[in-house]
Amino acid sequence: MTAEAKQACADLLAEYAYLIDADRLEDWLDLFVEESTYQIVPRENYVRGLPLQLMLCENKNMLRDRVVSLRQANIYNIHVDRHLVSSVRYLGEESGVHSVGANYAVFQTDQDGQSRLFSVGEYIDSIVVEDGAFKFKDKLVIADTSSIPTLLATPL
Amino acid sequence: MRNEAEYVWPTSDFTRIPFGIYHDADVYEQEMHKVFRGPTWSYLCFDVEIPNPGDFKCVNIGDTPVVVNRDKDGSFHAFINRCAHRGSIVRREEFGNAKDHTCVYHQWCYSLKGDLLGVPFQRGVKGKGGMPKDFDVANHGLQTLRVENFNGVIFASFSDDAPPLEDFLDEPICKHLKRLTHKKVKVLGYQRQYIHGNWKLYTDNTRDPNHGGLLHPFQVTFGIARLTHGGGAVLDKRGCHNISMVEGDSDSEEDASKAYEDSGSGAYMTDYSLHDTSMLATQKEFGDEITLSIMSIFPNVVFQQIGNCLATRQIRCKGVDAFELYWTYYGYEDDDAEMTAHRLRQANMAGPGGLISMEDGEAVEIVHRAIKREHDKHSVAEYGGRGEIKTQDTLITEVPMRGFWAYYCQLMGIDANGAAA
Ligand code: FES
Ligand SMILES: [Fe+2]
Numbered sequence: 001m002t003a004e005a006k007q008a009c010a011d012l013l014a015e016y017a018y019l020i021d022a023d024r025l026e027d028w029l030d031l032f033v034e035e036s037t038y039q040i041v042p043r044e045n046y047v048r049g050l051p052l053q054l055m056l057c058e059n060k061n062m063l064r065d066r067v068v069s070l071r072q073a074n075i076y077n078i079h080v081d082r083h084l085v086s087s088v089r090y091l092g093e094e095s096g097v098h099s100v101g102a103n104y105a106v107f108q109t110d111q112d113g114q115s116r117l118f119s120v121g122e123y124i125d126s127i128v129v130e131d132g133a134f135k136f137k138d139k140l141v142i143a144d145t146s147s148i149p150t151l152l153a154t155p156l
Numbered sequence: 157m158r159n160e161a162e163y164v165w166p167t168s169d170f171t172r173i174p175f176g177i178y179h180d181a182d183v184y185e186q187e188m189h190k191v192f193r194g195p196t197w198s199y200l201c202f203d204v205e206i207p208n209p210g211d212f213k214c215v216n217i218g219d220t221p222v223v224v225n226r227d228k229d230g231s232f233h234a235f236i237n238r239c240a241h242r243g244s245i246v247r248r249e250e251f252g253n254a255k256d257h258t259c260v261y262h263q264w265c266y267s268l269k270g271d272l273l274g275v276p277f278q279r280g281v282k283g284k285g286g287m288p289k290d291f292d293v294a295n296h297g298l299q300t301l302r303v304e305n306f307n308g309v310i311f312a313s314f315s316d317d318a319p320p321l322e323d324f325l326d327e328p329i330c331k332h333l334k335r336l337t338h339k340k341v342k343v344l345g346y347q348r349q350y351i352h353g354n355w356k357l358y359t360d361n362t363r364d365p366n367h368g369g370l371l372h373p374f375q376v377t378f379g380i381a382r383l384t385h386g387g388g389a390v391l392d393k394r395g396c397h398n399i400s401m402v403e404g405d406s407d408s409e410e411d412a413s414k415a416y417e418d419s420g421s422g423a424y425m426t427d428y429s430l431h432d433t434s435m436l437a438t439q440k441e442f443g444d445e446i447t448l449s450i451m452s453i454f455p456n457v458v459f460q461q462i463g464n465c466l467a468t469r470q471i472r473c474k475g476v477d478a479f480e481l482y483w484t485y486y487g488y489e490d491d492d493a494e495m496t497a498h499r500l501r502q503a504n505m506a507g508p509g510g511l512i513s514m515e516d517g518e519a520v521e522i523v524h525r526a527i528k529r530e531h532d533k534h535s536v537a538e539y540g541g542r543g544e545i546k547t548q549d550t551l552i553t554e555v556p557m558r559g560f561w562a563y564y565c566q567l568m569g570i571d572a573n574g575a576a577a
Contacts, residue, residue, distance in 0.1 A: 051500055
């Protein structure tokens with residue numbers, strides 16, 4: 001069971017990265033259960049115990065609103081994202097909640113084909129099984145890159 | 157590159173800004189001296205960020221690294237973070253507490269006032285080596301700045317010629333700063349945004365309330381700030397600072413939607429709503445009708461009130477082509493858990509990932525790129541009319557931006573008033 005859970009969590013992380021990079025954010029929302037949270041926090045706040053985040057979705061509706069806002073309202077640098085997720089660590093299961101940690105790097109490529117390292121950091125995730133599928137319950141993105149280049153539009 | 161005095165200012169009322177002024181490395185060098193080290197005051201931090209004796213914080217004024225710390229008697233001192241010996245950074249950690257500051261290189265040790273306390277092996281060993289006999293530590297302290305604390309907000313100046321802080325800020329800014337610091341502040345955290353553009357494109361941005369109702373469709377659609385709202389921009393006597401204010405409940409959805417439609421702007425989106433509207437529920441906490449205010453204080457800070465989301469934005473120059481915005485979010489010490497949660501929720505609207513502010517990073521960068529080769533061309537700043545630079549009773553104005561340029565040129569020694577009007 002542990003081996004299967006471990007694999008399922010790793011697959012979920014891979015799907016998460018793939019759907020953002022493919023700009024399929026509406027499908028990406030399906031990876032979260034309804035009662036979920038999503039946060040991006042700069043590491044400098046995290047280590048100092050300061051609560052301020054860069055993005056805070058306290059429920060899935062707020063996450064939906066982020067996606068709709070990106071599609072309809074926000075104007076941001078035209079780019080393609082590319083996630084590299086690695087060092088996935090399965091930390092165990094308790095009361096049906098699987099704890100997983102991983103490292104990420106996100107590169108952004110602009111319309112001239114120039115790529116830059118946009119953000120590097122770690123994921124701290126709580127994952128549950130809903131209707132047989134592994135989904136995020138709480139996702140915390142800790143961005144080592146506290147200084148955001150240009151702006152932060154698409155999720156990390 | 158060329159002398160800043162050579163740029164052509166075709167109008168004497170600063171309705172035309174030469175693009176070269178944003179791209180010239182020589183101009184940037186002059187700015188670091190005449191603006192940031194000139195007779196001005198720069199924002200450093202809140203006093204509550206360094207609450208205890210010995211607490212320090214590293215900041216920037218322009219691109220100069222500066223340390224600000226609290227002394228044993230509670231007073232504040234600031235000095236350039238550069239060792240008087242051979243120029244090393246003295247304080248490497250961003251925040252901390254110390255009883256003195258010792259440079260790691262050769263261990264020169266400074267007091268919290270910036271005075272040099274001692275030099276290891278000053279007398280050498282067994283009569284050999286060491287410093288000359290007449291070396292006097294009193295002559296080799298850190299370069300200190302003037303510091304003033306206004307209602308818990310710390311400012312510093314390099315210049316003995318700077319007027320007292322309250323004169324520099326002038327009455328409307330002092331009044332609004334008191335409004336924002338009417339209770340003891342509690343810092344909630346920091347954000348940083350590294351923007352690839354000249355710092356003055358950002359000072360232009362925050363002195364242009366007109367753009368807010370066009371570039372940021374989220375705030376238009378959800379009534380946070382739109383051009384049909386009551387409000388305007390209050391200027392100080394020099395016109396270099398300003399407070400843009402919006403009364404968020406002063407228009408109707410019908411009027412707003414019609415006005416935007418009639419003007420041909422698509423920024424008001426009628427077919428778009430939120431699943432979770434908790435972010436929009438602003439509580440009026442200042443005893444007035446102002447729901448959004450952007451106060452730009454020359455040269456390096458913006459104080460923002462977006463509903464209940466309060467923050468300072470410090471401009472830290474990184475050369476002619478880049479700057480960092482350093483955001484400090486705060487609430488008040490007597491906020492309950494619910495109010496803190498509300499401020500954090502509304503923080504989704506601000507900062508590098510803000511639903512109504514991310515566009516500014518893009519706007520600055522695309523201007524910076526497009527004007528690079530256009531030194532002799534000019535921007536057009538005529539919203540709000542030409543001529544006199546004064547307080548505005550509309551948001552559809554760029555007059556506060558012209559106020560920045562008038563004072564900037566005065567500091568830089570640029571004579572634009574001789575221009576053909
Ligand atoms: S450079 Fe600081 S002690 Fe030598
Ligand atoms: Fe803006």
